[in-house]
Amino acid sequence: MRSAPAAPTSPRPNSRGDLSGIGLALLSAAASGTLGVWGKLALTLQLSTPTLLSWRFGLTALLLLALGSFRVPGRERLILLLLGLLYAATTAAYFTALTRISASTSALLVYVAPAFVILYGALSRTRPTRGQLGALACTLLGLSVVIGLPGAADRDVFGLLLGGLSGALYGAYLFASDRLAVRSSPLTVTAHVTLVSAVTFAAMGALGGNLGVPASLPQWGLVTLMVLIPTLVALPALAGAVQRIGAARVSLLASTDPLWAVLFATVFLGEVLGGAQVLGGLLILAGAACAQRPSRSARVRPLQLTSPARTAAECSDPRGS
Template sequence: MSHARPDPRGVALCLASAAGFGAMAIFAKEAYSGGAGIATLLAVRFVLAAAVLWALVLPRRSRLSRERRTPSLLPGLALGCLYAVEASAFFFALSRIDAALAELLLYGYPALVVVGAALLGRERLSRGRAAALALSTAGIVLVLAAGEIGNVDGLGVVAAITSSFLYAGYVLVSDRVVSDRDPLLVCAQVVTGAALCFLAYGLSTGSIHLALSAEAWVAIVSISLLSTVVPILAFLKGMQLVGVGTATITSTAEPVFTVALAMVVLGERLAPVQLLGGALVLAALALLARPRGSRRTDAASRRELGSPRVSGAHEPAPHAARPAPAREDRERTAVG
């Protein structure tokens, strides 16, 4: 079902998710400078986040047990493993190609999600949504194109493209998993699945080292809370309210938040082309938020889709990841 106008609460939640993931690069730089490696950062990030989420979920067990059906752990844990595989593919790409190129290839996922949702019959690809997708994609290219592309390695390019498809799959599957479940519970399950994967890898390879500086620990805790718990939960709840397509396009604001925070916190300067790219992303969000016709038009649209109006119904909905380190951050930096 397609919303005549996205729920402002859902859009705000997806923007909050993008801001949280976008801040990850800033925190990750502090963690790396304090001695944290990628394996340590990923494992500790998700273990801490899982602990926080389950501390929030467990007091609500009685209410959750009264749901129509008992939520299974398996779908959420499987989603977490998918998220971990996507992150690993993106990190592998970053080890072979420059971050800007990896980011550009990864951010093909919004188009994959929107088109995939249309092909699966979940949402209609309207002209307005297609225009917003085109604007946001062009904006991302301009924001990230200021970075160095460097040498193009075939295997790295394949890994980045694979990461894009995996993250799109994660989002589309999340859309179904979270549609009739508590987003907090699903978020806890997803993060736990990712934590188990990264913990197993780190322990089996001996690549987890906890002798870090105080600054590194502060940064990792910040990533766990502000760039994992908050954005993943906000994304899942936001998609429940606005649908997978609108949520995914809104998430393209993530690279804009990253470069803006880099300017404010790290003193980095933005090129004019990056400012133009940010403006295009904002224009895409404004296009998504505008009303799309009268009630009569909306009713005609529903008849065309053959879906009767149900009071209180909304699109099924899944940032996982989201990834998505920008995304250089959702997954590259600590991923996300």
């Protein structure tokens, strides 16, 4: 049941919280920026996407189960499992796009997410700040350059659409996390997201007949690296950042992810950057910087799915999101 809207509050300055939130968002972006490299290496090692992702998420979920990160009330568990479905869908769209277009462009297309976070906020009656609108303009302009002037490896229309879909789904994940998982610890969020993702990709692999077990040391090494870097580092950092500075700011900071992805793809995969990718990347970086300008106006929290008791608590806990 939807509760009544929280009362308008004025954000309180919290420089330490802002700095830690920004740092966590950038750490998550850099760790996630390695995904394209792992995805392309998996193709080289003949490791199917369902096998790679089901083992990546499954091992992570088992580790977090051992740490007790699944101990939550039933209502909270249901919410976190639904968030896991959004994240699994995002990952599926991204890795499918990765098989059709370059790692650099796949990563850039995920970051239509800021546009969707702001759109979802507007639909729930949250007015975007000037900084968010400026950042959004830079981000969309940068992405338009990349999509409008594709390189030779990025002319697959279906691959480009899948990349855009992954951005829309990722925006929904960030937006929902900010509204529904604000009181859940980062490791608890990660535990449920990885559990749902493991089950999803195992089912996809079983239905498609391409689910297996890594059969060589390089394949196991790749799975291990994916568990450590873009999962156990990126996901808790992302959840922690959303709790500190809100989904809109995090999604715009996370748009530096494709810059990391381009860097890693250039260094490790030998992908050659085109002028459109360079210009688009610089505009995306400018959007992330613009998003950090503080707003002088009060912002109203949107409707939240929570209990009346927790709504009262949140009224005294403005996070500026």
